[in-house]
Structure formats: structure tokens, C-alpha cells
């Protein structure tokens with residue numbers, strides 16, 4: 443399993459995705475540092491082929507990335523709307539939604555700076571296929587929603603880190619290294635919420651199933667350059 447970098451507190455430390463420590467500071471309103479366990483999310487590391495594809499099409503990656511940030515805010519708002527009577531969940535997801543919208547604006551700023559006209563490129567199958575795995579009835583829907591959101595955040599953390607390592611524009615690379623710490627906090631928050639609401643064995647077993655499919659979805663490189671291609 444290839445190594446990835448972890449958050450800004452320790453931006454140069456290298457760990458395997460299966461052992462990523464959640465050591466980044468939390469945004470205000472989110473969960474306490476000591477609630478973050480070492481977690482096992484990703485079943486496979488991103489390929490060099492994805493890195494090569496992304497680096498060769500940075501404008502298209504940025505356009506897709508902006509949409510990923512917007513959708514991440516929408517997912518946090520959707521989950522808190524479905525479960526509005528859970529104070530810790532509402533607080534944590536409010537913080538995530540706010541931060542994702544800030545990222546959306548930051549990525550749009552990069553697009554404007556590069557003279558790229560804003561648009562929403564066609565999404566790859568990744569998000570839709572993962573969402574199709576969310577079971578319809580609670581409590582399963584609740585657990586799956588948290589775990590799928592967490593998996594997407596974990597993959598974003600890994601891939602933004604790879605862009606931070608390989609992007610030829612040093613300022614854009616630095617921007618990506620800054621963002622990856624946020625995504626680490628986000629997947630940590632979703633995982634902690636899942637383990638608060640469900641017993642650990644249930645959450646870990648379902649995470650294992652979903653992570654296996656997530657890895658399978660990405661095993662074939664999508665023909666369009668995307669953050670989750």
C-alpha cells in the first residue's frame with residue numbers, strides 16, 4: 443500500500459492510508475482531539491496513473507474539485523437535516539458544511555486566477571455508486587450515510603495530498619497541502635459520529651464492506667480527469 447502524507451500539523455510525515463492518525467486540529471465546534479482514533483478507511487492506494495492524469499489536466503481537476511467541495515457541504519447539511527435532534531451531530535456537521543463552502547470559494551478563486559470559466563463538469567460514477575450503497579431504512583441509512591461521507595472525505599484527503607506533492611505549480615501545491623488537513627478532520631468527524639451512534643463492531647464491519655466497494659470503483663481509471671476518477 444503506497445504511502446500518503448497526513449495533515450498540516452505534520453505535513454511531511456508519511457503513513458500508510460490504513461494507519462492514518464487523526465492529528466490535525468479541529469475546527470471550532472467540532473469534536474475534541476482525543477476522540478479521534480487511528481482508523482482504517484481506504485482499502486487501496488491511488489495509482490500513479492491517476493496522479494499523471496490529474497497533473498496533466500489541472501484546470502479540469504480544479505473545476506471538478508470545486509463541485510466536490512459544494513457537494514461535501516450539501517451532504518453535511520443533508521445528514522443534519524435528516525437527524526436534527528442530535529446536538530453533537532448538528533454541531534459537527536455545521537462546522538464541516540461551513541468549511542466545505544469556504545473551500546468551494548477558495549477553489550473558485552483559483553479557477554478565476556487561472557482564467558478558467560466556472561462550470562460543473564460531468565461527475566464520475568464514484569459518488570453515485572457509493573450513495574447507491576446507502577440502505578433505505580434507519581438505523582442502517584444513518585450508519586451508511588456517515589460511513590460513505592467519511593470514505594469520500596478519506597479519499598479526498600489522500601488525493602489532495604497527492605496533488606500537494608505532485609502539482610507543478612508550487613503555490614497551488616501548497617494550497618492542496620493545506621486542504622488535505624481539513625479533509626482528515628472531516629473523515630475523522632464522520633467516523634467518530636458513527637462510533638457514537640453505533641457499536642464499534644457494527645460500524646467497523648460495515649465500513650469494511652463499503653471501503654471494499656470504494657476501492658473497486660476506483661480500480662479502473664475513469665476516462666475523464668476527476669478528483670475521484
Ligand SMILES: [Fe+2]
Pocket residue numbers: 511514541542545624625
Ligand atoms: Fe473540503
Ligand SMILES: [Fe+2]
Pocket residue numbers: 514542595598624625628
Ligand atoms: Fe471535506
